[in-house]
């Protein structure tokens with residue numbers, strides 16, 4: 345027997361589901377395609393693709409229509425994702441609100457809403473609000489749970505693969521079994537995601553971003569590095585991949601929120617920089633002195649810093665160099681580790697001085713990155729904005745969506 349690897353019925357069923365997922369992801373990336381185009385892209389035989397198309401047709405997940413023929417031959421059948429085949433909810437949980445988006449099967453946003461939460465509300469009350477928000481969006485668009493491919497929640501912090509929020513400093517949560525608490529309320533799959541899914545949103549927002557190797561540096565309330573390596577978003581053993589903010593750059597440095605001393609995050613996160621600005625301005629001469637108000641949030645303080653940078657304020661420029669000096673060696677380290685083709689800079693700190701940081705990282709690539717001469721790394725700003733996490737959560741679900749027959 346030539347085929348020495350015998351498949352069990354379960355193996356072949358799993359292979360079928362994997363192939364359905366493969367075809368759906370190709371269609372979602374490339375748009376409308378002929379069956380022969382799908383065979384080439386998926387590297388599958390014509391009979392296998394015919395079989396998969398049949399299964400996807402039965403599940404109402406694709407649309408088939410006639411295209412234009414180049415000659416007088418038969419018109420080709422073109423296959424595309426059925427946008428209303430299924431729907432997904434992407435929900436970001438913040439200390440001040442629940443931000444929920446309803447997405448179609450092409451990962452296109454249908455509607456988003458924000459529900460305010462207050463510091464007094466306990467986890468039980470917040471779970472109830474998430475349920476109300478999710479049900480409200482689904483019922484407004486007449487979408488049943490059967491038509492819902494998944495409800496994805498994203499929370500900043502350490503999230504176990506089982507969907508337990510092990511630690512979320514912004515929410516003040518420890519060992520909260522969030523997935524289980526919501527799964528018992530819904531008949532469709534519920535999942536909990538780390539905020540690194542926001543990197544996936546960049547690919548949805550910008551379809552020209554086809555690179556399979558991307559490093560995403562986010563400097564905002566926290567500092568993180570997300571990685572797509574060989575096409576896959578890297579999560580790690582315990583879903584903690586990319587914690588570059590907790591690389592210790594000075595063992596005698598300031599205490600970080602994680603408990604260690606001298607982490608990168610303790611220097612250049614938005615809250616750390618806002619505190620530094622307030623402290624420096626007691627002695628420094630800067631146009632920022634009258635601009636910063638008592639009640640300003642870190643985002644406000646950093647936006648005012650961005651204005652002062654545009655006016656070439658000496659203190660603001662000095663702080664820009666301070667951020668670059670701390671961030672760029674770590675960026676170069678990450679580039680050495682992951683060999684990206686694209687580096688995306690994101691977060692409200694990076695956005696104030698993108699050009700300067702990009703240039704500083706470029707200079708560090710020349711001096712600190714192995715074999716830099718043969719690399720072509722582009723450094724670009726993040727584009728997904730405040731919807732990055734809900735889009736990324738929806739995309740994470742759709743990239744893994746496979747439904748038994």
Ligand SMILES: [Zn+2]
Nearest residue numbers: 590600602607
């Ligand atoms: Zn830390």
